[in-house]
Amino acid sequence: MIVKRKPLNLAERLYLPAIIGGFKVTLRHLFKKKVTMQYPEEKWVVPPGYRGAPYLVKDQEGNTKCVSCQLCEFVCPPKAIKITPPGPVVSNADRPNAEKMPKEFEINMLRCIFCGFCQEVCPEEAIFLQQDYSLTGSSRKEMIYNKEKLLALGGTHAGIQKWKHKLEEAKAQENFPVKV
Amino acid sequence: MTTQETAKPAPPAIEKIKVKVDGREIEVPKLSPDYTGKLVPTTMLQACDAAKTDVPHYCYHPKLPIAGNCRMCLVEFGTPALGPDRKPVMNPDGTPKIAKSPRPAIACATPISPGMEIYTKTPTVKQMREGVLESLLINHPLDCPICDQAGECKLQEYSVDYGQSASRFVEPKVHKPKAVDLGPRIMLDAERCILCTRCIRFTRDVAGDDALGIINRGSYNTISTYPGMPFDNNYTLNTVDICPVGALTSKDFRFQMRVWFLKETKSVCTSCATGCNIVISSREEKIYRYTPRENDAVNSTWMCDYGRLNYKWIQREDRLKDVLVRGQKSSWTAALSEIAEKLKQAPTGSVAIVASARQTNEELWLLSKLKAKLGGISDSIERTGDADKLLLVADRNPNTNGARLTGICFTEMGINLPKIADGIASGKIKTLIVFGEDVTKHGISAELLGKLETLIVSDILPNATTAAAHYLLPGCAHAEKRGTFTNTKGRVQKFMQAVQPKGDARPEWDFLHDLVYNVTGKNGFLTIEGLFNEMAKDVPAFNGLTWAALGNTGVTVTI
Numbered sequence: 001m002i003v004k005r006k007p008l009n010l011a012e013r014l015y016l017p018a019i020i021g022g023f024k025v026t027l028r029h030l031f032k033k034k035v036t037m038q039y040p041e042e043k044w045v046v047p048p049g050y051r052g053a054p055y056l057v058k059d060q061e062g063n064t065k066c067v068s069c070q071l072c073e074f075v076c077p078p079k080a081i082k083i084t085p086p087g088p089v090v091s092n093a094d095r096p097n098a099e100k101m102p103k104e105f106e107i108n109m110l111r112c113i114f115c116g117f118c119q120e121v122c123p124e125e126a127i128f129l130q131q132d133y134s135l136t137g138s139s140r141k142e143m144i145y146n147k148e149k150l151l152a153l154g155g156t157h158a159g160i161q162k163w164k165h166k167l168e169e170a171k172a173q174e175n176f177p178v179k180v
Numbered sequence: 181m182t183t184q185e186t187a188k189p190a191p192p193a194i195e196k197i198k199v200k201v202d203g204r205e206i207e208v209p210k211l212s213p214d215y216t217g218k219l220v221p222t223t224m225l226q227a228c229d230a231a232k233t234d235v236p237h238y239c240y241h242p243k244l245p246i247a248g249n250c251r252m253c254l255v256e257f258g259t260p261a262l263g264p265d266r267k268p269v270m271n272p273d274g275t276p277k278i279a280k281s282p283r284p285a286i287a288c289a290t291p292i293s294p295g296m297e298i299y300t301k302t303p304t305v306k307q308m309r310e311g312v313l314e315s316l317l318i319n320h321p322l323d324c325p326i327c328d329q330a331g332e333c334k335l336q337e338y339s340v341d342y343g344q345s346a347s348r349f350v351e352p353k354v355h356k357p358k359a360v361d362l363g364p365r366i367m368l369d370a371e372r373c374i375l376c377t378r379c380i381r382f383t384r385d386v387a388g389d390d391a392l393g394i395i396n397r398g399s400y401n402t403i404s405t406y407p408g409m410p411f412d413n414n415y416t417l418n419t420v421d422i423c424p425v426g427a428l429t430s431k432d433f434r435f436q437m438r439v440w441f442l443k444e445t446k447s448v449c450t451s452c453a454t455g456c457n458i459v460i461s462s463r464e465e466k467i468y469r470y471t472p473r474e475n476d477a478v479n480s481t482w483m484c485d486y487g488r489l490n491y492k493w494i495q496r497e498d499r500l501k502d503v504l505v506r507g508q509k510s511s512w513t514a515a516l517s518e519i520a521e522k523l524k525q526a527p528t529g530s531v532a533i534v535a536s537a538r539q540t541n542e543e544l545w546l547l548s549k550l551k552a553k554l555g556g557i558s559d560s561i562e563r564t565g566d567a568d569k570l571l572l573v574a575d576r577n578p579n580t581n582g583a584r585l586t587g588i589c590f591t592e593m594g595i596n597l598p599k600i601a602d603g604i605a606s607g608k609i610k611t612l613i614v615f616g617e618d619v620t621k622h623g624i625s626a627e628l629l630g631k632l633e634t635l636i637v638s639d640i641l642p643n644a645t646t647a648a649a650h651y652l653l654p655g656c657a658h659a660e661k662r663g664t665f666t667n668t669k670g671r672v673q674k675f676m677q678a679v680q681p682k683g684d685a686r687p688e689w690d691f692l693h694d695l696v697y698n699v700t701g702k703n704g705f706l707t708i709e710g711l712f713n714e715m716a717k718d719v720p721a722f723n724g725l726t727w728a729a730l731g732n733t734g735v736t737v738t739i
Contacts, residue, residue: 069325070438088434099359100326100435123325166321170355 046131051114053132054107055154056147057125059161063095064151065126067163068102072118072127080111081118097167105147109135125159194219200297201231208292215243215385221291224298225253228287233300236309236338238316238424239376240288243481245385248289250316250376252338254308255287256280260295268295284308309342317347319354319399320425321371329426331439335374354399362403363411365431365485366419370402373427379403379419386482387415387570403427414484414568421471421481432489433469442468445678446732448665450538450658451487452565453575455667457733458483460491460659460678467491467659467679475733477671484572491659494679498642500654501683512653512684516691519651520698522611522634528555532600532609534624535560535588536616537577539688540663541672541722542708544579544586545715546692547615551588553700557603559596560589561617573668578658581739582666585721597623604628612636615688616655618643638688654685661687662708664730666737672725673734674712 011017037044046052059065073081084104086092093101116129132153137143145153194209208227211219223246228235238250261269261279269277278297284304292298299305316335324330356370375394380403384390391411395404405411420430442461449456449470456479458470470491472483503510505518523531531554535547551558560583567574583589589596601624603609610633612624620626620643629635629648637649646652659678666672681687689711697703705711709727716722721737729735 067326068435069330070441071325074438074440085435085437087436088431090435162322166355169352173352173355 040134046133050131050133051116051129053109053114053135053153054112054116054118054127054129055132055145056105056127056150057154057157058151059095060156060158061095061161062156064098064101065095065124065157065159066102066105067098067100067124067126068105069100069123071121071123075117075121077115077117078111078113080108080113082106082108095163097163102147105150106144107150108144109137110140110143124162125157128154128157130154197292197294199227199292199295201228201233202299202301203297204231206231210292215245223288224255224257224285224290224292224296225287227292228255228298228300235287235300236334236342237288238334238374239378241378241382241422243386244378244381244422246289247377247381248286250374251286251312252309253287254284254312255305256284256299256302257290258297258299259293306342309338310344313339313343314348316374317343318349319356319371320374321353321355323369323372323426327369327372327426328429328434328439329372329423333426334424356400356402362405362428363416365489366411366416367429367431367434368403369427369429372425373401373403374425375401375403376424378422378424379428382419382422383411383413383415387413387418389413389415392419414486414572415482415570417485417488418472418482430469437463437468443678445659445676446473447659447675447678448578448673449483449487449490450578450665451484451490451576452571453573453577453580453668454478454571455578455665455671455673456483456487456571457673458487462659462678465679467494473732475673477733477736478667478669478673479571482571484568484570486572493641494657494659496641499682499685500639500642500646500652501685502652502654503684504649504652506650512686512691512694515651515653516694516698519634519636520695523550523554523695523699526554526611526634529557530609531556531611531613532603533558533588533613534597534600534615534617534619535583537561537563537580537583537589537593538616539579539582540658540661541579541582541586541666541719542663542711542715543615543688543692544583544588545719546689546696546711547613548587549696550613550692550699553696557596557600557609558588559600560593561597561619561622562593575668578667579665581668581670582664585666585719585737585739586715594622600624601628604631607631610634614638614645614649616640618645620644620648638691640685653691654681654683656681656685656687660685661689663687663689664712664727664734666739667734669736670721670739671734671736672722672730674727674730 212222237253258278258280260276360368362368380392445460457473457475563576613636636651638653660681664674712727716725
């Protein structure tokens, strides 16, 4: 199909009105409030609920919450999480009544897609997507965060401490029924 | 369950009776074998099973005596109503009138009768199941994140399928001992136990070691051994398999891997000649556990602890990974063509073969072809241990009968070994082919090996013979290849590949095929299926067998 083009009128052929129109837009923005910021000197305020990098958190007493159930590893769509279970002898427990703790917990931040499934699936409230959005490293290896790094970055998250609570409950029952 | 085996007790013919399960009429035998094989009246649960209707159950296990204590299999039922004249009452449409039982019954222990109707989907049954589950969950801890059973736990499964969505229980749960050391291989978590007594019945009635019992009363009921007596027989780990919850867990598998990550591969245990059917659980090329697989002709649903824990050598760091020609790393093509050249030039009678009864039928058959071509002498090495009265037999080679049937050795294994040693000493035997055995421990010393012109060795782990080898060919464990074994009763069973071979290692049948082809000039099948079928045509005992016909549970041949 041949499109019929309307011949340009005088104003259009002059070209100037369009130029002036363009400059008007430029001038208007020149005196407006600026929307850009001087990144990285100036940092963006992360809104609440933002899904940044997932980190492991500690409870209010500074103990590891993760029990190495591996549900996050299972649910992780890009397979970024790799957990090494402790095996029969749990030697690294830092929490009372800790039957199981991860021996190693690695998140490959290059693979992570920040979907938040790990946080959603965690039965222990031990992993949270936090506010870090700019993750950098000079090698691929450096971008695999290990347990120490994840715990250090994650900070604390107060919770119900169910394992401690369970231990207290069991202790209260220790003298009942009467032991023979 | 093999179809051939269940159909076996044909004479005398068992009377069949008709029952209705949820309105669908089926015909079931009046008598069914119990855990010992004795014929007892068929139960409602077996009838429901035949009708492909799921009835949830915890304490019932087809291979154990009936206990009827978990109450999970409660169903409603009715029987044909009888009039005062003891004749069935008929509905106006001519069908028999059904008198519905006022009480439910446990399906696992109630025998069926002709014309019985079983209802498993009524609101009452649903409510009863919810009630039983609620009762079981009262004191059950919320340990799922740290429980090894999670993922294969009947309590989890039935709670999802038949349970209530929320708990009404607000009081503190009763706490019982956790991580109790019950025996050298078993860990008990008393809190998780639902007291189905499967473990007690198994160890008393199947393993024959009355080691477990329930102590204390009411909510404090606990599984326990007699004080000071550890739960230690060769079948303890079967209790872990049959435990429907995470109360009994294996110390070996404890906190190793969550079960939902494990890839399951059908295989056969190689620790003795029984050839128990197993499932190999692996993840990312690492084997985590063996579990028994049901085969009524071999191992029912059990296996011994000795065989179950004998898998760690597959992952050993010192596994042979490289093809070595006189100590130098080489390639398969180079090494195999060199060996073929040597064997072609070898005069008749100058070659001896020591094969292993841990090799597969196909591999032994290929070796016997090589032997026939070279006119050599061959034998294998016996491996024995103590037998027990359930599954473990004295013969610890998985394929002794395979070695006999393929003509590698005679009925008495090892009688040719002194002849081979003498042959080497006198200089008659110049080439020795050794597969999977350390001959220095069986009469052919390292000095004798030094006299050989050519020593061709294939093995999995290093030993004195592999150290002396001129040609070292790294082989595969059974978990890394496919093949068949012939067990002590002559059952030919196939096994599948679970993990990849380590390093340059190749399945023995694979490179033996190349070697036999190079030496004899005759081509054969490049796949294990074709190779097996070719062997079945050649070996009289295997005539008529095909790889496909072996199925998952194997076929018995005459030995």
